[in-house]
Every structure is written in structure tokens, then in C-alpha cells.
Amino acid sequence: MTTWSGRRFSKMTTGTCVLGVAGGIAAAKASLLASMLVKSGFDVHVVMTRAACEFVAPLTFRTLTANPVSVDMFAEPGQWNVKHVSLAQAADLLVVAPATANFLGKVASGIADDLLTTTIMATRAPVVIAPAMNTRMYTNRIVQRNIEVLSASGYRFIGPESGRLACGDVGPGRMAEPERILEYTLHIHEGARRPSFEGRRVVVTAGPTREHLDPVRFLTNRSSGKMGYAIAGAAAARGAKVILVSGPVSLNVPEGCEVINVETACQMRDAVVSAASGADLVVAAAAVADYMPTNFSESKIKKSSGFGSLELERTPDIIAELGRAKGGRILVGFAAETDDLIANALRKLALKNLDMIVANKVGGADSPFGADRNTVTILRPERAPEALPPMSKLVLAHEILDRVSDI
Ligand code: PMT
Helix, strand or coil, rough: CCCCCCCCCCCCCCCEEEEECCCCCCCHHHHHHHHHHHHCCCCEEEEEHHHHHHHHHHHHHHHHHHHCCCCCCCCCCCCCHHHHHHHHHHCCEEEEEEEEEHHHHHHHHCCCCCCHHHHHHHHHCCCEEEEEECCHCCHHHHHHHHHHHHHHHHCEEEEEEEEEEECEEEEEEEECCCCHHHHHHHHHHHCCCCCCCCCCEEEEEEEEECCEEEEEEECCCCCCHHHHHHHHHHHCCCCCCCEEEEEECCCCCCCEEEEEEEHHHHHHHHHHHHCCCCCCEEEEEEEEEEEEEEECCCCCHHHCCCCCHEEEEECCCCHHHHHCCCCCCCCEEEEEEEEHHHHHHHHHHCCCCCCCCHHHHHCCCCCCCCCCCCCEEEECCCCCCECCCEHHHHHHHHHHHHHHCCC
16 A cells, blocks of 8 residues: 655645544544645644543643644633634534544534534535544444434545554454545545536556566566556545446546456456446546557466567556447547657547547656656547646646536
């Protein structure tokens, strides 16, 4: 899995984020999340429950966010007069991490008896909730019912993950990792101002393929999967049902996506053709190998046998196959080119019968492979090319989906 470098999302967004911290051992991890939200460009205001203060000192969050931390409903009014209302109104989004069984029960039942629950009740901003608790508490029917009630009311959940918990139990209940919460939060924040994908069924391809020569060698390319994963995460956050067909990458599966892992172009073709039968949008961001070895050697090929005569054949062109039997589906492709970017991309747009192609130039400082940012030109039939400024792949994913909504 990729680890937080601070670079991936840094300073790409602005807004006010209220981070609610309820009382659980995962409150310690919330300090990391607070720091990531700040690095991503948010003005972060932390609201803690009394119980949370038993686990982490408010000073930790005050230091990380450079803002006062609110705990008490009835503290002296400061910057945030009538605190729960002013915080709720100032927030562009709220994140509650960790959310305890007690917090979920209160909000689901309409109880607002502390600063955190009153702020949640008073806001119109999107709310992302990251539960964390003991497995037996999490699987308790009452907690599950409360999560269902809150989900149906528009609250967005991330996690919990399964694993070994602080109490020693093993099972679901561990708070999602801060980087995953951040990524999901950013998608929710970006998506909130854009057209919904509720009810749409989306297939996204991502990453490279591997075309095997023998048990130890394969042909591949430098795709990291970041672009495709960002599109899948964006579509899921905006309400779509997403199937992500992924080549081998080291990324977390975006929240809300079903992933089908494949290795070769042929496997990717089979998975995409099957998933696309029920889809209304297919976005092909994968860098599928164009050639595969004609023969696979069961034993490791010896140097002496001569790699010089490697025989290759074309892989199936997945998106072109879908283009030949298009039906009502929208097809979006990518073109990665070192030369004649626009001319080559336009040729692929027509050849593969696509509705849109995202052209990105390979080489130089802006090379898209493995990068966190991308600079692209969007090409659509009978429309002028639209060159977008450089931006993070996460924001670009939303820009691409906006243009899909416009088809
Ligand atoms: O993964 P990252 O590190 O984030 O990098 C992102 C990216 C550079 C891989 C991505 O932005 C991108 O450009 N993906 C497409 C790269 C590519 O293989 O382009 P192409 O020009 O070879 O293919 C054109 C289109 O046909 C693509 O949509 C591709 O997915 C599709 N294709 C290609 C070959 C094939 N056999 N089947 C296909 O479906």
C-alpha cells in the first residue's frame, strides 16, 4: 500500500473542516488525520467529546491545527459564538473519527447533548463518519441499525477495517487508516459541488498489465494505477456503483468500489467485458500492454536460448471491442503519447468509437505515469479540445466525471 507522504493531496483544496473526535483509543490516530487535513489545505477545527479528552489532550489538536479546540457547549464564547451553530455553518464538511457506538446511537436517535452531536445536528455540510469500536459492539444489531439509519439519511461511512483491536479481539472495528479517511473525505468534498452519479453503474480500468514470458519475467509498463483509482473513488463518492478492474498496483481500493484484480490484458478483457454488460459508463485508464509473448515458457528461459527472437502478438484492444458494440454505454478512454499528442488522441477517439478521450503527454516534467498530478487535454467528437491546467489526479477525476455528465 502507498503510505502518506503529504505530497499526494497537499494544498489542493481549501475550505473549513470540522473534525469531531469521540472517545476511543483511535482518537490517537485522529491527530494524524488532523495533520493530513491541514496539509491538504483545510482550515481544521476540532470538536472533542469529554471522553475523547481522556485519550488525547486537546493541546495536541490545537498544536496541529493552529486553532482552538472545542469541547464544552457552555465555555466562554470566543471566535465561535453559539458554538454549535457557528461551527456547523462555517464547515464545508465534517469528519467524525473515531465515531463510537455512543455517538452513532445519539445521532441516529436525534439526541444532541454535547457540542459534537449538536454541531452534527445543526450542519448542512456533508458528514463523513469513521466508526471504531470493539467487534462485538460493532456487530451488535442496534449499532448496525443505527449505521443503516444514518446511511439512509445521507451520512457517509468509511470503515471500520478488520484486524486486531486494542482490546485484543480480532474482527471488524478498527478505524480506517487516516490516509483512507482523508482520500474519501476529499472525494466527498469535491463531489459535493458537482453532478451526482447516484444510480449510475461505472466500470473503471486502472494500472498496468503484465504479459508473462516465463515464471519469473513479464512485459509491463510504468502505470501506478493512481489515475484510474482516483476516477473510481470519485464516481463511488458521487453515488455510482463502481467496479474497478485493476492490474497489479500498490494502492488502497477506494471506499465503496468493488475491485476485480487481474494481471494480463486477456484477463482484463474478460473482466471488463463481463462487468460492462451492466454498466452505463466505462472509463479505460489502464495502460494495457499492446503486445504479449506468443508463447509462455513453463521453465525459466535461459540466457543461452536467445531472447533476441522473442515472438510477440497483439493483445485484445478492450475499449475498442466495447466501442464496436456500444449500445447506450458511454466510453471514455485515455491516450498516453510522447509525440503528436492531440493528433494521436483524436485518431484513437475515432478508431475506438469513444465519447471522450483524455490525452496526457508522456515525458518531461509533466509525465503522468506514477505522478500525483496530471495535465491533460480533453477531446470529444465535434467539440474543441479542452486543455485543463495541471491538477491533482483526485480533482482531475472529478473534472472528467463532470464532462461525462455533460455528454
Ligand atoms: O496509472 P498512473 O501512474 O496514474 O498513470 C496514468 C496513465 C498514464 C496510465 C493514464 O493517464 C493513461 O494515459 N492511461 C492509458 C494509457 C494507454 O495505454 O494509452 P493507449 O494510448 O495505449 O491506449 C488508448 C486507450 O485504449 C486507453 O484508454 C487504454 O486503456 C485502451 N486500451 C489500450 C490497449 C488495449 N489493448 N486495450 C485497451 O483498452
